[in-house]
Amino acid sequence: MNNKYFRTSPGQERAALVGLVLNQNKKADTETHLEELAFLAETAGAKPVTNFIQRLFKPNPSTFVGSGMLEKIKNYVQENGVDTVIFDDELSPSQLRNIERELNRKVLDRTNLILDIFASRARTAHARIQVELAQYEYLLPRLAGRWPHLERQRGGIGLRGPGEAEIETDRRVIRDKIARLKKQLIRIDRQKSTQRMHRGKLVRVALVGYTNAGKSTLLNLLSKSSVLTENKLFATLDTTVRRVVVKNLPFLLADTVGFIHKLPHCLVESFKATLDEVREADLLLHVIDVSHPNFEEQIAVVHATLKEIGAKNKPLFTVFNKVDILTERSAYHVIASTPRNPGSEGNTSLYVSATEKINIDILREKLYEQVKEIHITRYPYNDFLYNLDDCNS
Numbered sequence: 001m002n003n004k005y006f007r008t009s010p011g012q013e014r015a016a017l018v019g020l021v022l023n024q025n026k027k028a029d030t031e032t033h034l035e036e037l038a039f040l041a042e043t044a045g046a047k048p049v050t051n052f053i054q055r056l057f058k059p060n061p062s063t064f065v066g067s068g069m070l071e072k073i074k075n076y077v078q079e080n081g082v083d084t085v086i087f088d089d090e091l092s093p094s095q096l097r098n099i100e101r102e103l104n105r106k107v108l109d110r111t112n113l114i115l116d117i118f119a120s121r122a123r124t125a126h127a128r129i130q131v132e133l134a135q136y137e138y139l140l141p142r143l144a145g146r147w148p149h150l151e152r153q154r155g156g157i158g159l160r161g162p163g164e165a166e167i168e169t170d171r172r173v174i175r176d177k178i179a180r181l182k183k184q185l186i187r188i189d190r191q192k193s194t195q196r197m198h199r200g201k202l203v204r205v206a207l208v209g210y211t212n213a214g215k216s217t218l219l220n221l222l223s224k225s226s227v228l229t230e231n232k233l234f235a236t237l238d239t240t241v242r243r244v245v246v247k248n249l250p251f252l253l254a255d256t257v258g259f260i261h262k263l264p265h266c267l268v269e270s271f272k273a274t275l276d277e278v279r280e281a282d283l284l285l286h287v288i289d290v291s292h293p294n295f296e297e298q299i300a301v302v303h304a305t306l307k308e309i310g311a312k313n314k315p316l317f318t319v320f321n322k323v324d325i326l327t328e329r330s331a332y333h334v335i336a337s338t339p340r341n342p343g344s345e346g347n348t349s350l351y352v353s354a355t356e357k358i359n360i361d362i363l364r365e366k367l368y369e370q371v372k373e374i375h376i377t378r379y380p381y382n383d384f385l386y387n388l389d390d391c392n393s
Protein backbone atom coordinates (compact mmCIF):
# COMPACT_ATOMS: atom_id res chain seq x y z
CA MET A 1 0.00 0.00 0.00
CA ASN A 2 1.14 3.50 -0.81
CA ASN A 3 1.86 5.44 2.42
CA LYS A 4 1.18 8.86 1.00
CA TYR A 5 -2.51 8.07 0.86
CA PHE A 6 -4.76 8.12 3.88
CA ARG A 7 -8.42 7.97 4.82
CA THR A 8 -10.25 11.29 4.50
CA SER A 9 -13.60 12.85 5.27
CA PRO A 10 -16.56 10.50 5.62
CA GLY A 11 -18.71 10.37 2.52
CA GLN A 12 -15.78 11.00 0.18
CA GLU A 13 -15.46 8.14 -2.27
CA ARG A 14 -12.17 6.29 -2.04
CA ALA A 15 -10.88 5.39 -5.47
CA ALA A 16 -8.25 3.01 -6.82
CA LEU A 17 -6.80 3.92 -10.21
CA VAL A 18 -5.78 1.42 -12.88
CA GLY A 19 -3.60 1.93 -15.97
CA LEU A 20 -1.84 -0.27 -18.52
CA VAL A 21 1.64 0.04 -20.00
CA LEU A 22 1.02 -1.30 -23.47
CA ASN A 23 3.57 -2.97 -25.67
CA GLN A 24 6.86 -1.04 -25.72
CA ASN A 25 5.47 2.10 -24.05
CA LYS A 26 7.22 3.63 -21.06
CA LYS A 27 5.93 3.02 -17.55
CA ALA A 28 6.62 6.69 -16.76
CA ASP A 29 4.01 7.73 -19.35
CA THR A 30 1.34 5.59 -17.70
CA GLU A 31 2.34 7.02 -14.32
CA THR A 32 1.88 10.57 -15.64
CA HIS A 33 -1.52 9.65 -17.10
CA LEU A 34 -2.53 8.19 -13.73
CA GLU A 35 -1.45 11.40 -12.02
CA GLU A 36 -3.80 13.27 -14.32
CA LEU A 37 -6.51 10.66 -13.66
CA ALA A 38 -5.99 11.29 -9.91
CA PHE A 39 -6.44 15.04 -10.53
CA LEU A 40 -9.63 14.27 -12.46
CA ALA A 41 -10.86 12.02 -9.62
CA GLU A 42 -10.13 14.75 -7.07
CA THR A 43 -11.90 17.33 -9.24
CA ALA A 44 -14.92 14.99 -9.24
CA GLY A 45 -14.75 14.82 -5.43
CA ALA A 46 -13.09 11.41 -4.88
CA LYS A 47 -9.97 10.56 -2.91
CA PRO A 48 -7.51 8.51 -4.97
CA VAL A 49 -5.92 5.99 -2.59
CA THR A 50 -3.68 3.85 -4.77
CA ASN A 51 -2.56 3.04 -8.33
CA PHE A 52 -2.36 -0.30 -10.09
CA ILE A 53 -0.19 -0.50 -13.21
CA GLN A 54 0.20 -3.57 -15.41
CA ARG A 55 2.37 -4.12 -18.48
CA LEU A 56 0.48 -5.99 -21.21
CA PHE A 57 0.93 -6.49 -24.93
CA LYS A 58 -2.72 -5.52 -25.41
CA PRO A 59 -5.70 -5.06 -23.07
CA ASN A 60 -7.50 -8.24 -22.05
CA PRO A 61 -10.70 -8.20 -24.17
CA SER A 62 -12.96 -9.34 -21.34
CA THR A 63 -11.44 -7.79 -18.20
CA PHE A 64 -9.00 -5.14 -19.55
CA VAL A 65 -6.27 -6.19 -17.05
CA GLY A 66 -5.11 -9.79 -16.66
CA SER A 67 -6.85 -12.18 -14.27
CA GLY A 68 -3.99 -12.09 -11.71
CA MET A 69 -4.10 -8.30 -11.59
CA LEU A 70 -7.89 -8.29 -11.26
CA GLU A 71 -7.55 -10.64 -8.26
CA LYS A 72 -4.96 -8.30 -6.75
CA ILE A 73 -7.25 -5.29 -7.19
CA LYS A 74 -10.15 -7.24 -5.70
CA ASN A 75 -8.19 -8.11 -2.56
CA TYR A 76 -7.00 -4.55 -2.19
CA VAL A 77 -10.42 -2.93 -2.53
CA GLN A 78 -11.92 -5.35 -0.01
CA GLU A 79 -9.18 -4.83 2.55
CA ASN A 80 -8.90 -1.06 2.18
CA GLY A 81 -12.48 0.15 1.91
CA VAL A 82 -12.24 1.28 -1.70
CA ASP A 83 -15.61 2.35 -3.15
CA THR A 84 -14.73 2.96 -6.78
CA VAL A 85 -12.19 1.62 -9.24
CA ILE A 86 -11.28 3.99 -12.07
CA PHE A 87 -9.61 2.81 -15.29
CA ASP A 88 -7.51 5.21 -17.34
CA ASP A 89 -8.89 3.98 -20.68
CA GLU A 90 -12.39 3.71 -22.04
CA LEU A 91 -13.72 0.24 -21.20
CA SER A 92 -16.00 -1.64 -23.56
CA PRO A 93 -19.51 -2.29 -22.23
CA SER A 94 -18.68 -5.97 -21.64
CA GLN A 95 -15.35 -5.22 -19.93
CA LEU A 96 -17.17 -2.82 -17.64
CA ARG A 97 -19.79 -5.42 -16.71
CA ASN A 98 -17.26 -8.21 -16.19
CA ILE A 99 -15.00 -6.10 -13.99
CA GLU A 100 -17.90 -4.81 -11.93
CA ARG A 101 -19.21 -8.29 -11.36
CA GLU A 102 -15.77 -9.49 -10.28
CA LEU A 103 -14.89 -6.56 -8.02
CA ASN A 104 -18.38 -5.89 -6.69
CA ARG A 105 -17.53 -2.19 -6.69
CA LYS A 106 -18.50 0.75 -8.85
CA VAL A 107 -16.22 0.82 -11.89
CA LEU A 108 -15.62 3.98 -13.92
CA ASP A 109 -13.38 4.76 -16.85
CA ARG A 110 -11.65 8.02 -17.84
CA THR A 111 -14.49 8.94 -20.21
CA ASN A 112 -17.08 8.41 -17.50
CA LEU A 113 -15.10 10.54 -15.08
CA ILE A 114 -14.65 13.40 -17.56
CA LEU A 115 -18.37 13.29 -18.40
CA ASP A 116 -19.14 13.41 -14.71
CA ILE A 117 -16.97 16.50 -14.16
CA PHE A 118 -18.56 18.18 -17.16
CA ALA A 119 -22.02 17.36 -15.75
CA SER A 120 -21.27 18.86 -12.36
CA ARG A 121 -19.64 21.97 -13.87
CA ALA A 122 -22.11 22.81 -16.64
CA ARG A 123 -23.73 26.12 -15.72
CA THR A 124 -25.71 27.30 -18.74
CA ALA A 125 -28.63 25.47 -20.34
CA HIS A 126 -26.51 25.10 -23.46
CA ALA A 127 -23.63 23.35 -21.65
CA ARG A 128 -26.05 21.17 -19.70
CA ILE A 129 -27.76 19.95 -22.88
CA GLN A 130 -24.38 19.26 -24.52
CA VAL A 131 -23.15 17.23 -21.55
CA GLU A 132 -26.45 15.40 -21.15
CA LEU A 133 -26.35 14.37 -24.80
CA ALA A 134 -22.78 13.07 -24.45
CA GLN A 135 -23.72 11.18 -21.28
CA TYR A 136 -26.68 9.46 -22.92
CA GLU A 137 -24.55 8.54 -25.95
CA TYR A 138 -22.04 6.98 -23.56
CA LEU A 139 -24.73 5.28 -21.49
CA LEU A 140 -26.77 3.76 -24.30
CA PRO A 141 -24.54 0.76 -25.11
CA ARG A 142 -23.79 0.26 -21.42
CA LEU A 143 -27.30 0.08 -19.99
CA ALA A 144 -27.81 -3.61 -19.34
CA GLY A 145 -26.90 -4.85 -15.91
CA ARG A 146 -25.04 -1.80 -14.64
CA TRP A 147 -24.68 -1.31 -10.94
CA PRO A 148 -27.59 -3.59 -9.90
CA HIS A 149 -25.87 -4.11 -6.54
CA LEU A 150 -25.52 -0.34 -6.09
CA GLU A 151 -29.21 0.28 -6.67
CA ARG A 152 -29.82 1.62 -3.18
CA GLN A 153 -26.87 3.96 -3.12
CA ARG A 154 -27.48 5.88 -6.31
CA GLY A 155 -25.65 9.11 -6.86
CA GLY A 156 -21.99 9.89 -6.47
CA ILE A 157 -19.31 10.11 -9.09
CA GLY A 158 -20.25 8.67 -12.45
CA LEU A 159 -23.93 8.64 -11.61
CA ARG A 160 -24.66 12.35 -11.73
CA GLY A 161 -26.42 14.17 -14.51
CA PRO A 162 -29.04 12.00 -16.15
CA GLY A 163 -28.13 9.15 -13.79
CA GLU A 164 -29.09 11.18 -10.75
CA ALA A 165 -32.81 11.30 -11.43
CA GLU A 166 -33.17 7.76 -12.66
CA ILE A 167 -31.41 5.79 -15.33
CA GLU A 168 -34.15 4.36 -17.47
CA THR A 169 -33.23 0.91 -18.54
CA ASP A 170 -35.31 1.22 -21.65
CA ARG A 171 -33.06 1.92 -24.60
CA ARG A 172 -35.93 3.39 -26.58
CA VAL A 173 -36.52 6.04 -23.96
CA ILE A 174 -32.83 6.97 -24.07
CA ARG A 175 -32.88 7.11 -27.88
CA ASP A 176 -35.89 9.44 -27.75
CA LYS A 177 -34.05 11.62 -25.26
CA ILE A 178 -30.97 11.73 -27.50
CA ALA A 179 -33.13 12.77 -30.45
CA ARG A 180 -34.83 15.49 -28.38
CA LEU A 181 -31.52 16.85 -27.06
CA LYS A 182 -30.06 16.90 -30.56
CA LYS A 183 -33.05 18.95 -31.75
CA GLN A 184 -32.62 21.39 -28.86
CA LEU A 185 -28.94 21.71 -29.71
CA ILE A 186 -29.64 22.42 -33.37
CA ARG A 187 -31.95 25.25 -32.27
CA ILE A 188 -29.32 26.73 -29.92
CA ASP A 189 -26.56 26.28 -32.55
CA ARG A 190 -28.65 28.33 -34.99
CA GLN A 191 -29.12 31.13 -32.45
CA LYS A 192 -25.42 31.12 -31.62
CA SER A 193 -24.32 31.28 -35.23
CA THR A 194 -26.71 34.22 -35.84
CA GLN A 195 -25.19 35.95 -32.80
CA ARG A 196 -21.72 35.38 -34.21
CA MET A 197 -22.74 36.82 -37.59
CA HIS A 198 -23.94 39.98 -35.87
CA ARG A 199 -20.52 40.57 -34.39
CA GLY A 200 -19.42 42.10 -37.67
CA LYS A 201 -15.98 41.93 -39.17
CA LEU A 202 -13.89 42.38 -36.01
CA VAL A 203 -10.92 40.04 -35.82
CA ARG A 204 -11.70 37.01 -33.68
CA VAL A 205 -9.04 35.47 -31.47
CA ALA A 206 -9.73 32.24 -29.54
CA LEU A 207 -7.81 31.00 -26.51
CA VAL A 208 -7.13 27.29 -26.86
CA GLY A 209 -5.11 24.89 -24.77
CA TYR A 210 -4.95 22.03 -22.36
CA THR A 211 -7.26 22.26 -19.37
CA ASN A 212 -5.79 24.26 -16.44
CA ALA A 213 -3.17 25.97 -18.66
CA GLY A 214 -4.32 29.47 -17.67
CA LYS A 215 -6.62 30.47 -20.55
CA SER A 216 -9.27 32.13 -18.38
CA THR A 217 -6.61 33.89 -16.30
CA LEU A 218 -5.23 35.39 -19.52
CA LEU A 219 -8.69 36.38 -20.73
CA ASN A 220 -9.32 38.15 -17.43
CA LEU A 221 -6.00 39.93 -17.66
CA LEU A 222 -6.37 41.05 -21.27
CA SER A 223 -10.03 42.05 -21.02
CA LYS A 224 -10.27 43.06 -17.35
CA SER A 225 -13.05 40.49 -16.78
CA SER A 226 -13.66 38.11 -13.93
CA VAL A 227 -14.26 34.71 -15.49
CA LEU A 228 -13.87 31.81 -13.04
CA THR A 229 -10.31 30.49 -12.81
CA GLU A 230 -9.44 27.56 -10.61
CA ASN A 231 -6.73 25.02 -10.03
CA LYS A 232 -9.14 22.31 -11.11
CA LEU A 233 -9.70 20.62 -14.44
CA PHE A 234 -12.43 22.00 -16.69
CA ALA A 235 -13.20 25.16 -14.72
CA THR A 236 -14.50 26.58 -18.01
CA LEU A 237 -17.16 24.82 -20.04
CA ASP A 238 -19.03 27.72 -21.57
CA THR A 239 -17.63 30.16 -24.04
CA THR A 240 -17.05 33.75 -23.00
CA VAL A 241 -16.32 36.36 -25.65
CA ARG A 242 -14.91 39.73 -24.64
CA ARG A 243 -14.11 42.80 -26.67
CA VAL A 244 -10.50 43.75 -26.09
CA VAL A 245 -8.78 46.93 -27.21
CA VAL A 246 -4.99 47.04 -27.49
CA LYS A 247 -3.75 50.56 -28.21
CA ASN A 248 -6.65 51.67 -30.43
CA LEU A 249 -7.27 48.31 -32.05
CA PRO A 250 -10.43 46.42 -31.03
CA PHE A 251 -10.81 42.67 -31.43
CA LEU A 252 -12.79 39.82 -29.89
CA LEU A 253 -11.20 37.32 -27.53
CA ALA A 254 -12.96 34.03 -26.78
CA ASP A 255 -12.27 31.70 -23.86
CA THR A 256 -13.61 28.20 -24.12
CA VAL A 257 -13.45 24.62 -22.88
CA GLY A 258 -9.95 23.14 -22.44
CA PHE A 259 -8.68 19.97 -24.04
CA ILE A 260 -7.38 16.81 -22.36
CA HIS A 261 -5.62 13.55 -23.21
CA LYS A 262 -8.30 11.09 -24.46
CA LEU A 263 -11.05 13.74 -24.58
CA PRO A 264 -14.15 11.60 -25.13
CA HIS A 265 -15.27 11.73 -28.72
CA CYS A 266 -18.94 12.04 -27.68
CA LEU A 267 -18.04 15.27 -25.87
CA VAL A 268 -16.18 16.72 -28.85
CA GLU A 269 -19.25 15.90 -30.94
CA SER A 270 -21.80 17.45 -28.63
CA PHE A 271 -19.62 20.48 -27.83
CA LYS A 272 -19.51 21.29 -31.53
CA ALA A 273 -21.24 24.65 -31.12
CA THR A 274 -18.93 25.68 -28.27
CA LEU A 275 -15.94 24.70 -30.38
CA ASP A 276 -17.28 26.69 -33.36
CA GLU A 277 -15.76 29.67 -31.60
CA VAL A 278 -12.37 28.04 -32.20
CA ARG A 279 -13.19 26.81 -35.69
CA GLU A 280 -14.31 30.26 -36.82
CA ALA A 281 -11.52 32.25 -35.14
CA ASP A 282 -9.02 34.22 -37.25
CA LEU A 283 -6.18 33.56 -34.83
CA LEU A 284 -5.65 30.97 -32.10
CA LEU A 285 -3.82 31.85 -28.90
CA HIS A 286 -2.45 28.51 -27.72
CA VAL A 287 -1.81 28.70 -23.96
CA ILE A 288 0.62 26.11 -22.59
CA ASP A 289 1.34 25.38 -18.92
CA VAL A 290 5.09 25.18 -19.38
CA SER A 291 5.59 24.27 -15.71
CA HIS A 292 3.77 20.97 -16.25
CA PRO A 293 6.16 17.99 -16.45
CA ASN A 294 4.21 16.70 -19.42
CA PHE A 295 3.72 19.95 -21.30
CA GLU A 296 5.07 18.53 -24.57
CA GLU A 297 2.46 15.79 -24.64
CA GLN A 298 -0.17 18.39 -23.78
CA ILE A 299 0.92 20.44 -26.81
CA ALA A 300 0.53 17.34 -28.99
CA VAL A 301 -2.95 16.68 -27.54
CA VAL A 302 -4.02 20.25 -28.34
CA HIS A 303 -2.73 19.99 -31.92
CA ALA A 304 -4.50 16.63 -32.38
CA THR A 305 -7.75 18.01 -30.98
CA LEU A 306 -7.54 21.09 -33.20
CA LYS A 307 -7.15 18.74 -36.15
CA GLU A 308 -10.13 16.66 -34.99
CA ILE A 309 -12.40 19.71 -34.81
CA GLY A 310 -11.21 21.06 -38.17
CA ALA A 311 -9.18 24.03 -36.86
CA LYS A 312 -5.71 22.80 -37.74
CA ASN A 313 -4.49 25.30 -40.27
CA LYS A 314 -5.21 28.51 -38.43
CA PRO A 315 -2.54 31.04 -37.54
CA LEU A 316 -1.30 30.08 -34.10
CA PHE A 317 0.26 32.26 -31.47
CA THR A 318 1.89 30.10 -28.79
CA VAL A 319 2.06 31.37 -25.22
CA PHE A 320 4.19 29.43 -22.72
CA ASN A 321 2.47 30.35 -19.45
CA LYS A 322 3.38 29.91 -15.76
CA VAL A 323 7.08 30.72 -16.21
CA ASP A 324 7.02 32.06 -12.63
CA ILE A 325 6.97 28.50 -11.25
CA LEU A 326 9.53 26.99 -13.60
CA THR A 327 12.49 25.61 -11.68
CA GLU A 328 15.92 26.31 -13.12
CA ARG A 329 16.29 22.67 -14.12
CA SER A 330 12.96 22.51 -15.93
CA ALA A 331 13.69 25.88 -17.58
CA TYR A 332 16.73 24.31 -19.28
CA HIS A 333 14.59 21.39 -20.39
CA VAL A 334 11.91 23.73 -21.75
CA ILE A 335 14.38 25.80 -23.72
CA ALA A 336 16.08 22.69 -25.07
CA SER A 337 12.86 21.03 -26.11
CA THR A 338 10.91 23.93 -27.61
CA PRO A 339 11.56 24.69 -31.28
CA ARG A 340 14.78 26.64 -31.92
CA ASN A 341 12.82 28.93 -34.16
CA PRO A 342 9.64 29.46 -32.14
CA GLY A 343 7.97 30.72 -35.28
CA SER A 344 7.96 27.19 -36.66
CA GLU A 345 5.38 26.23 -34.00
CA GLY A 346 3.08 28.83 -35.43
CA ASN A 347 3.35 32.50 -36.11
CA THR A 348 5.14 33.42 -32.96
CA SER A 349 5.62 32.40 -29.34
CA LEU A 350 6.29 33.97 -25.99
CA TYR A 351 7.07 33.02 -22.37
CA VAL A 352 4.69 34.68 -19.90
CA SER A 353 3.12 34.47 -16.49
CA ALA A 354 -0.53 35.43 -16.34
CA THR A 355 -0.67 35.60 -12.55
CA GLU A 356 2.65 37.40 -12.04
CA LYS A 357 2.09 39.57 -15.13
CA ILE A 358 5.46 38.70 -16.67
CA ASN A 359 5.82 39.70 -20.35
CA ILE A 360 2.16 40.71 -20.60
CA ASP A 361 3.02 44.03 -22.25
CA ILE A 362 5.02 42.16 -24.88
CA LEU A 363 2.09 39.77 -25.31
CA ARG A 364 -0.22 42.74 -25.90
CA GLU A 365 2.26 44.20 -28.42
CA LYS A 366 2.58 40.91 -30.31
CA LEU A 367 -1.17 40.40 -30.31
CA TYR A 368 -1.56 43.93 -31.65
CA GLU A 369 0.81 43.21 -34.53
CA GLN A 370 -0.90 39.94 -35.46
CA VAL A 371 -4.44 41.23 -35.14
CA LYS A 372 -3.56 44.38 -37.08
CA GLU A 373 -2.33 42.31 -40.02
CA ILE A 374 -5.74 40.64 -40.30
CA HIS A 375 -7.67 43.78 -39.37
CA ILE A 376 -6.27 45.90 -42.21
CA THR A 377 -7.39 43.33 -44.75
CA ARG A 378 -10.97 43.94 -43.54
CA TYR A 379 -10.88 47.66 -42.95
CA PRO A 380 -8.31 48.82 -45.54
CA TYR A 381 -9.33 52.50 -45.58
CA ASN A 382 -10.34 53.12 -41.98
CA ASP A 383 -8.45 53.80 -38.83
CA PHE A 384 -9.06 51.48 -35.92
CA LEU A 385 -11.71 53.38 -34.01
CA TYR A 386 -15.05 51.65 -34.17
CA ASN A 387 -18.03 51.93 -31.93
CA LEU A 388 -19.08 48.38 -31.40
CA ASP A 389 -21.04 46.99 -28.51
CA ASP A 390 -19.48 44.45 -26.21
CA CYS A 391 -20.15 40.98 -27.49
CA ASN A 392 -20.66 38.55 -24.67
CA SER A 393 -22.18 35.15 -25.10
Ligand SMILES: Nc1nc2c(ncn2[C@@H]2O[C@H](COP(=O)(O)OP(=O)(O)OP(=O)(O)O)[C@@H](O)[C@H]2O)c(=O)[nH]1
Pocket: 209, 210, 211, 212, 213, 214, 215, 216, 217, 218, 228, 229, 230, 231, 232, 233, 234, 235, 236, 237, 257, 258, 259, 321, 322, 323, 324, 325, 352, 353, 354, 355, 356
Ligand atom coordinates in the same frame (compact mmCIF):
# COMPACT_ATOMS: atom_id res chain seq x y z
N1 LIG B 1 1.78 30.01 -11.02
C1 LIG B 1 0.94 30.35 -11.99
N2 LIG B 1 -0.33 29.92 -11.97
C2 LIG B 1 -1.15 30.29 -12.97
C3 LIG B 1 -0.72 31.12 -14.03
N3 LIG B 1 -1.76 31.31 -14.88
C4 LIG B 1 -2.80 30.63 -14.34
N4 LIG B 1 -2.44 30.02 -13.20
C5 LIG B 1 -3.28 29.20 -12.30
O1 LIG B 1 -3.61 28.01 -12.98
C6 LIG B 1 -4.92 27.56 -12.60
C7 LIG B 1 -5.76 27.37 -13.85
O2 LIG B 1 -5.98 28.62 -14.46
P1 LIG B 1 -7.26 28.87 -15.41
O3 LIG B 1 -7.11 30.23 -15.98
O4 LIG B 1 -8.52 28.52 -14.69
O5 LIG B 1 -6.95 27.77 -16.52
P2 LIG B 1 -7.84 27.39 -17.80
O6 LIG B 1 -6.88 27.10 -18.90
O7 LIG B 1 -8.89 28.41 -18.04
O8 LIG B 1 -8.45 26.01 -17.28
P3 LIG B 1 -9.85 25.28 -17.67
O9 LIG B 1 -10.92 26.31 -17.80
O10 LIG B 1 -10.05 24.38 -16.50
O11 LIG B 1 -9.58 24.54 -18.94
C8 LIG B 1 -5.47 28.64 -11.66
O12 LIG B 1 -5.26 28.20 -10.34
C9 LIG B 1 -4.62 29.86 -11.98
O13 LIG B 1 -4.49 30.76 -10.90
C10 LIG B 1 0.65 31.58 -14.02
O14 LIG B 1 1.12 32.31 -14.90
N5 LIG B 1 1.41 31.15 -12.98
Ligand SMILES: [Mg+2]
Pocket: 215, 216, 217, 228, 229, 235, 236
Ligand atom coordinates in the same frame (compact mmCIF):
# COMPACT_ATOMS: atom_id res chain seq x y z
MG1 LIG C 1 -10.87 28.29 -17.97
